[in-house]
Amino acid sequence: xxxxxxxxxxxxxxxxxxxxxxxxxxxxxxxxxxxxxxxxxxxxxxxxxxxxxxxxxxxxxxxxxxxxxxxxxxxxxxxxxxxxxxxxxxxxxxxxxxxxxxxxxxxxxxxxxxxxxxxxxxxxxxxxxxxxxxxxxxxxxxxxxxxxxxxxxxxxxxxxxxxxxxxxxxxxxxxxxxxxxxxxxxxxxxxxxxxxxxxxxxxxxxxxxxxxxxxxxxxxxxxxxxxxxxxxxxxxxxxxxx
Ligand SMILES: CC(C)(COP(=O)(O)OP(=O)(O)OC[C@H]1O[C@@H](n2cnc3c(N)ncnc32)[C@H](O)[C@@H]1OP(=O)(O)O)[C@@H](O)C(=O)NCCC(=O)NCCS
Numbered sequence: 001x002x003x004x005x006x007x008x009x010x011x012x013x014x015x016x017x018x019x020x021x022x023x024x025x026x027x028x029x030x031x032x033x034x035x036x037x038x039x040x041x042x043x044x045x046x047x048x049x050x051x052x053x054x055x056x057x058x059x060x061x062x063x064x065x066x067x068x069x070x071x072x073x074x075x076x077x078x079x080x081x082x083x084x085x086x087x088x089x090x091x092x093x094x095x096x097x098x099x100x101x102x103x104x105x106x107x108x109x110x111x112x113x114x115x116x117x118x119x120x121x122x123x124x125x126x127x128x129x130x131x132x133x134x135x136x137x138x139x140x141x142x143x144x145x146x147x148x149x150x151x152x153x154x155x156x157x158x159x160x161x162x163x164x165x166x167x168x169x170x171x172x173x174x175x176x177x178x179x180x181x182x183x184x185x186x187x188x189x190x191x192x193x194x195x196x197x198x199x200x201x202x203x204x205x206x207x208x209x210x211x212x213x214x215x216x217x218x219x220x221x222x223x224x225x226x227x228x229x230x231x232x233x234x235x236x237x238x239x240x241x242x
Contacts, residue, residue, distance in 0.1 A: 003084075010047055014040050017085045021107055039088030042074035049078035080114075082106075083130070090136075097125035102132075103148065109136035117142040117159070129164070151177075 004010045011034070018033050018040050019025045025033055033040060045068035053061040061078035069075040073092035076082070080096045083104035088094055090110040096102075099122070100114040112134050116124035126140040129147055135154035140146065147164030157171040167177035175183055216223035 011044065013085065014043055017087045021087045022089055038072035038074065038091030042068050042072040042076060042088055042091055042094070043082075043086050045072075046076040046078070046080070046082060049076075050080070050082070053078040080125075099123045099143070100125035101127045103128060103130035105131045106134070107132075108134040109154070111137040113139045113141070115139065115141055126158075 004013050015030050015033055018037055022037075025037075045064055049061040049064040049068070052064065065076060065078050074088055074094040076094075076096040077098040077100075079098040080100045080102070082096075082100075082102045083106065085105045086102060087107045088109075089107065093111040094108060095113045095115060097115050102114075106128055114126045114128070123143045125143065127143065127145045128134070128140070129145070129150075131149045132146050132152070133150075134140070134146075134152040135156065137155040138152045138158065139156075140152065140158045142159055144158060144161050146152065146158070146162040147166065149165040150162045151167045152158060152162070152173070153167065153169030155171070156169050156173040158168060158173040160173070162168050162173070163175070163178060165179045166175045168175050177183075212223055215221075
């Protein structure tokens with residue numbers, strides 16, 4: 001599909017997107033959507049701010065972004081790269097960081113954060129591929145990649161990559177559907193793989209603890225206060241939903 005050539009064409013495309021994805025636009029005029037849909041206003045303002053930034057214009061991109069934030073409650077850094085037909089439903093409370101990259105046809109709801117995890121520099125915000133939907137209140141943190149067609153549930157906290165066409169819910173975010181089907185068994189769990197080194201160290205520390213107990217019994221001296229600790233294991237639900 002050809003890029004919209006004029007600002008009028010950009011406006012038309014954003015209005016069409018709002019009509020496609022928000023049932024509340026039914027029977028409402030284009031002027032009403034342009035004036036009353038904060039998400040549409042925020043996206044249009046970002047298109048302007050980003051173009052100014054790309055053109056090397058100082059200060060103005062941030063002013064546009066700041067005004068958009070004050071009016072819509074949607075804060076998009078002018079540097080964020082956002083594909084076509086992006087729709088923010090309701091607006092308020094959305095934050096999209098500087099190095100975030102969004103593909104085409106992405107939809108997000110109110111309260112979504114595409115943020116960093118701390119004070120890192122460089123690429124530190126999520127990359128979201130085409131056709132992704134991100135539910136209200138979801139937080140995607142760090143340079144994670146969300147595969148095309150994925151759905152992120154309302155209030156999910158995503159700190160690891162999401163495979164294409166997966167549905168991720170919860171905190172920490174875990175996959176409950178891939179291609180519309182429940183992930184099956186441990187084979188679908190790509191995070192909680194067996195760790196042979198961790199298992200060997202754990203087995204050794206158990207044997208040493210046993211020996212220490214026996215030596216303490218034989219010598220009559222009390223056993224060591226601090227037993228050897230086995231290495232930490234990953235906790236939390238399987239991201240594969242298993
Ligand atoms: C995640 C979502 C996209 C899933 O939709 P779906 O593909 O139809 O999937 P399902 O409804 O079959 O849910 C799949 C599983 O995830 C659970 N689930 C769905 N959404 C969830 C959420 N937000 N948080 C926690 N669990 C959730 C379901 O209970 C179900 O669990 P099960 O496998 O034990 O049966 C949807 O529930 C969602 O959160 N959409 C966001 C909508 C939104 O933000 N709206 C705001 C409007 S103002």
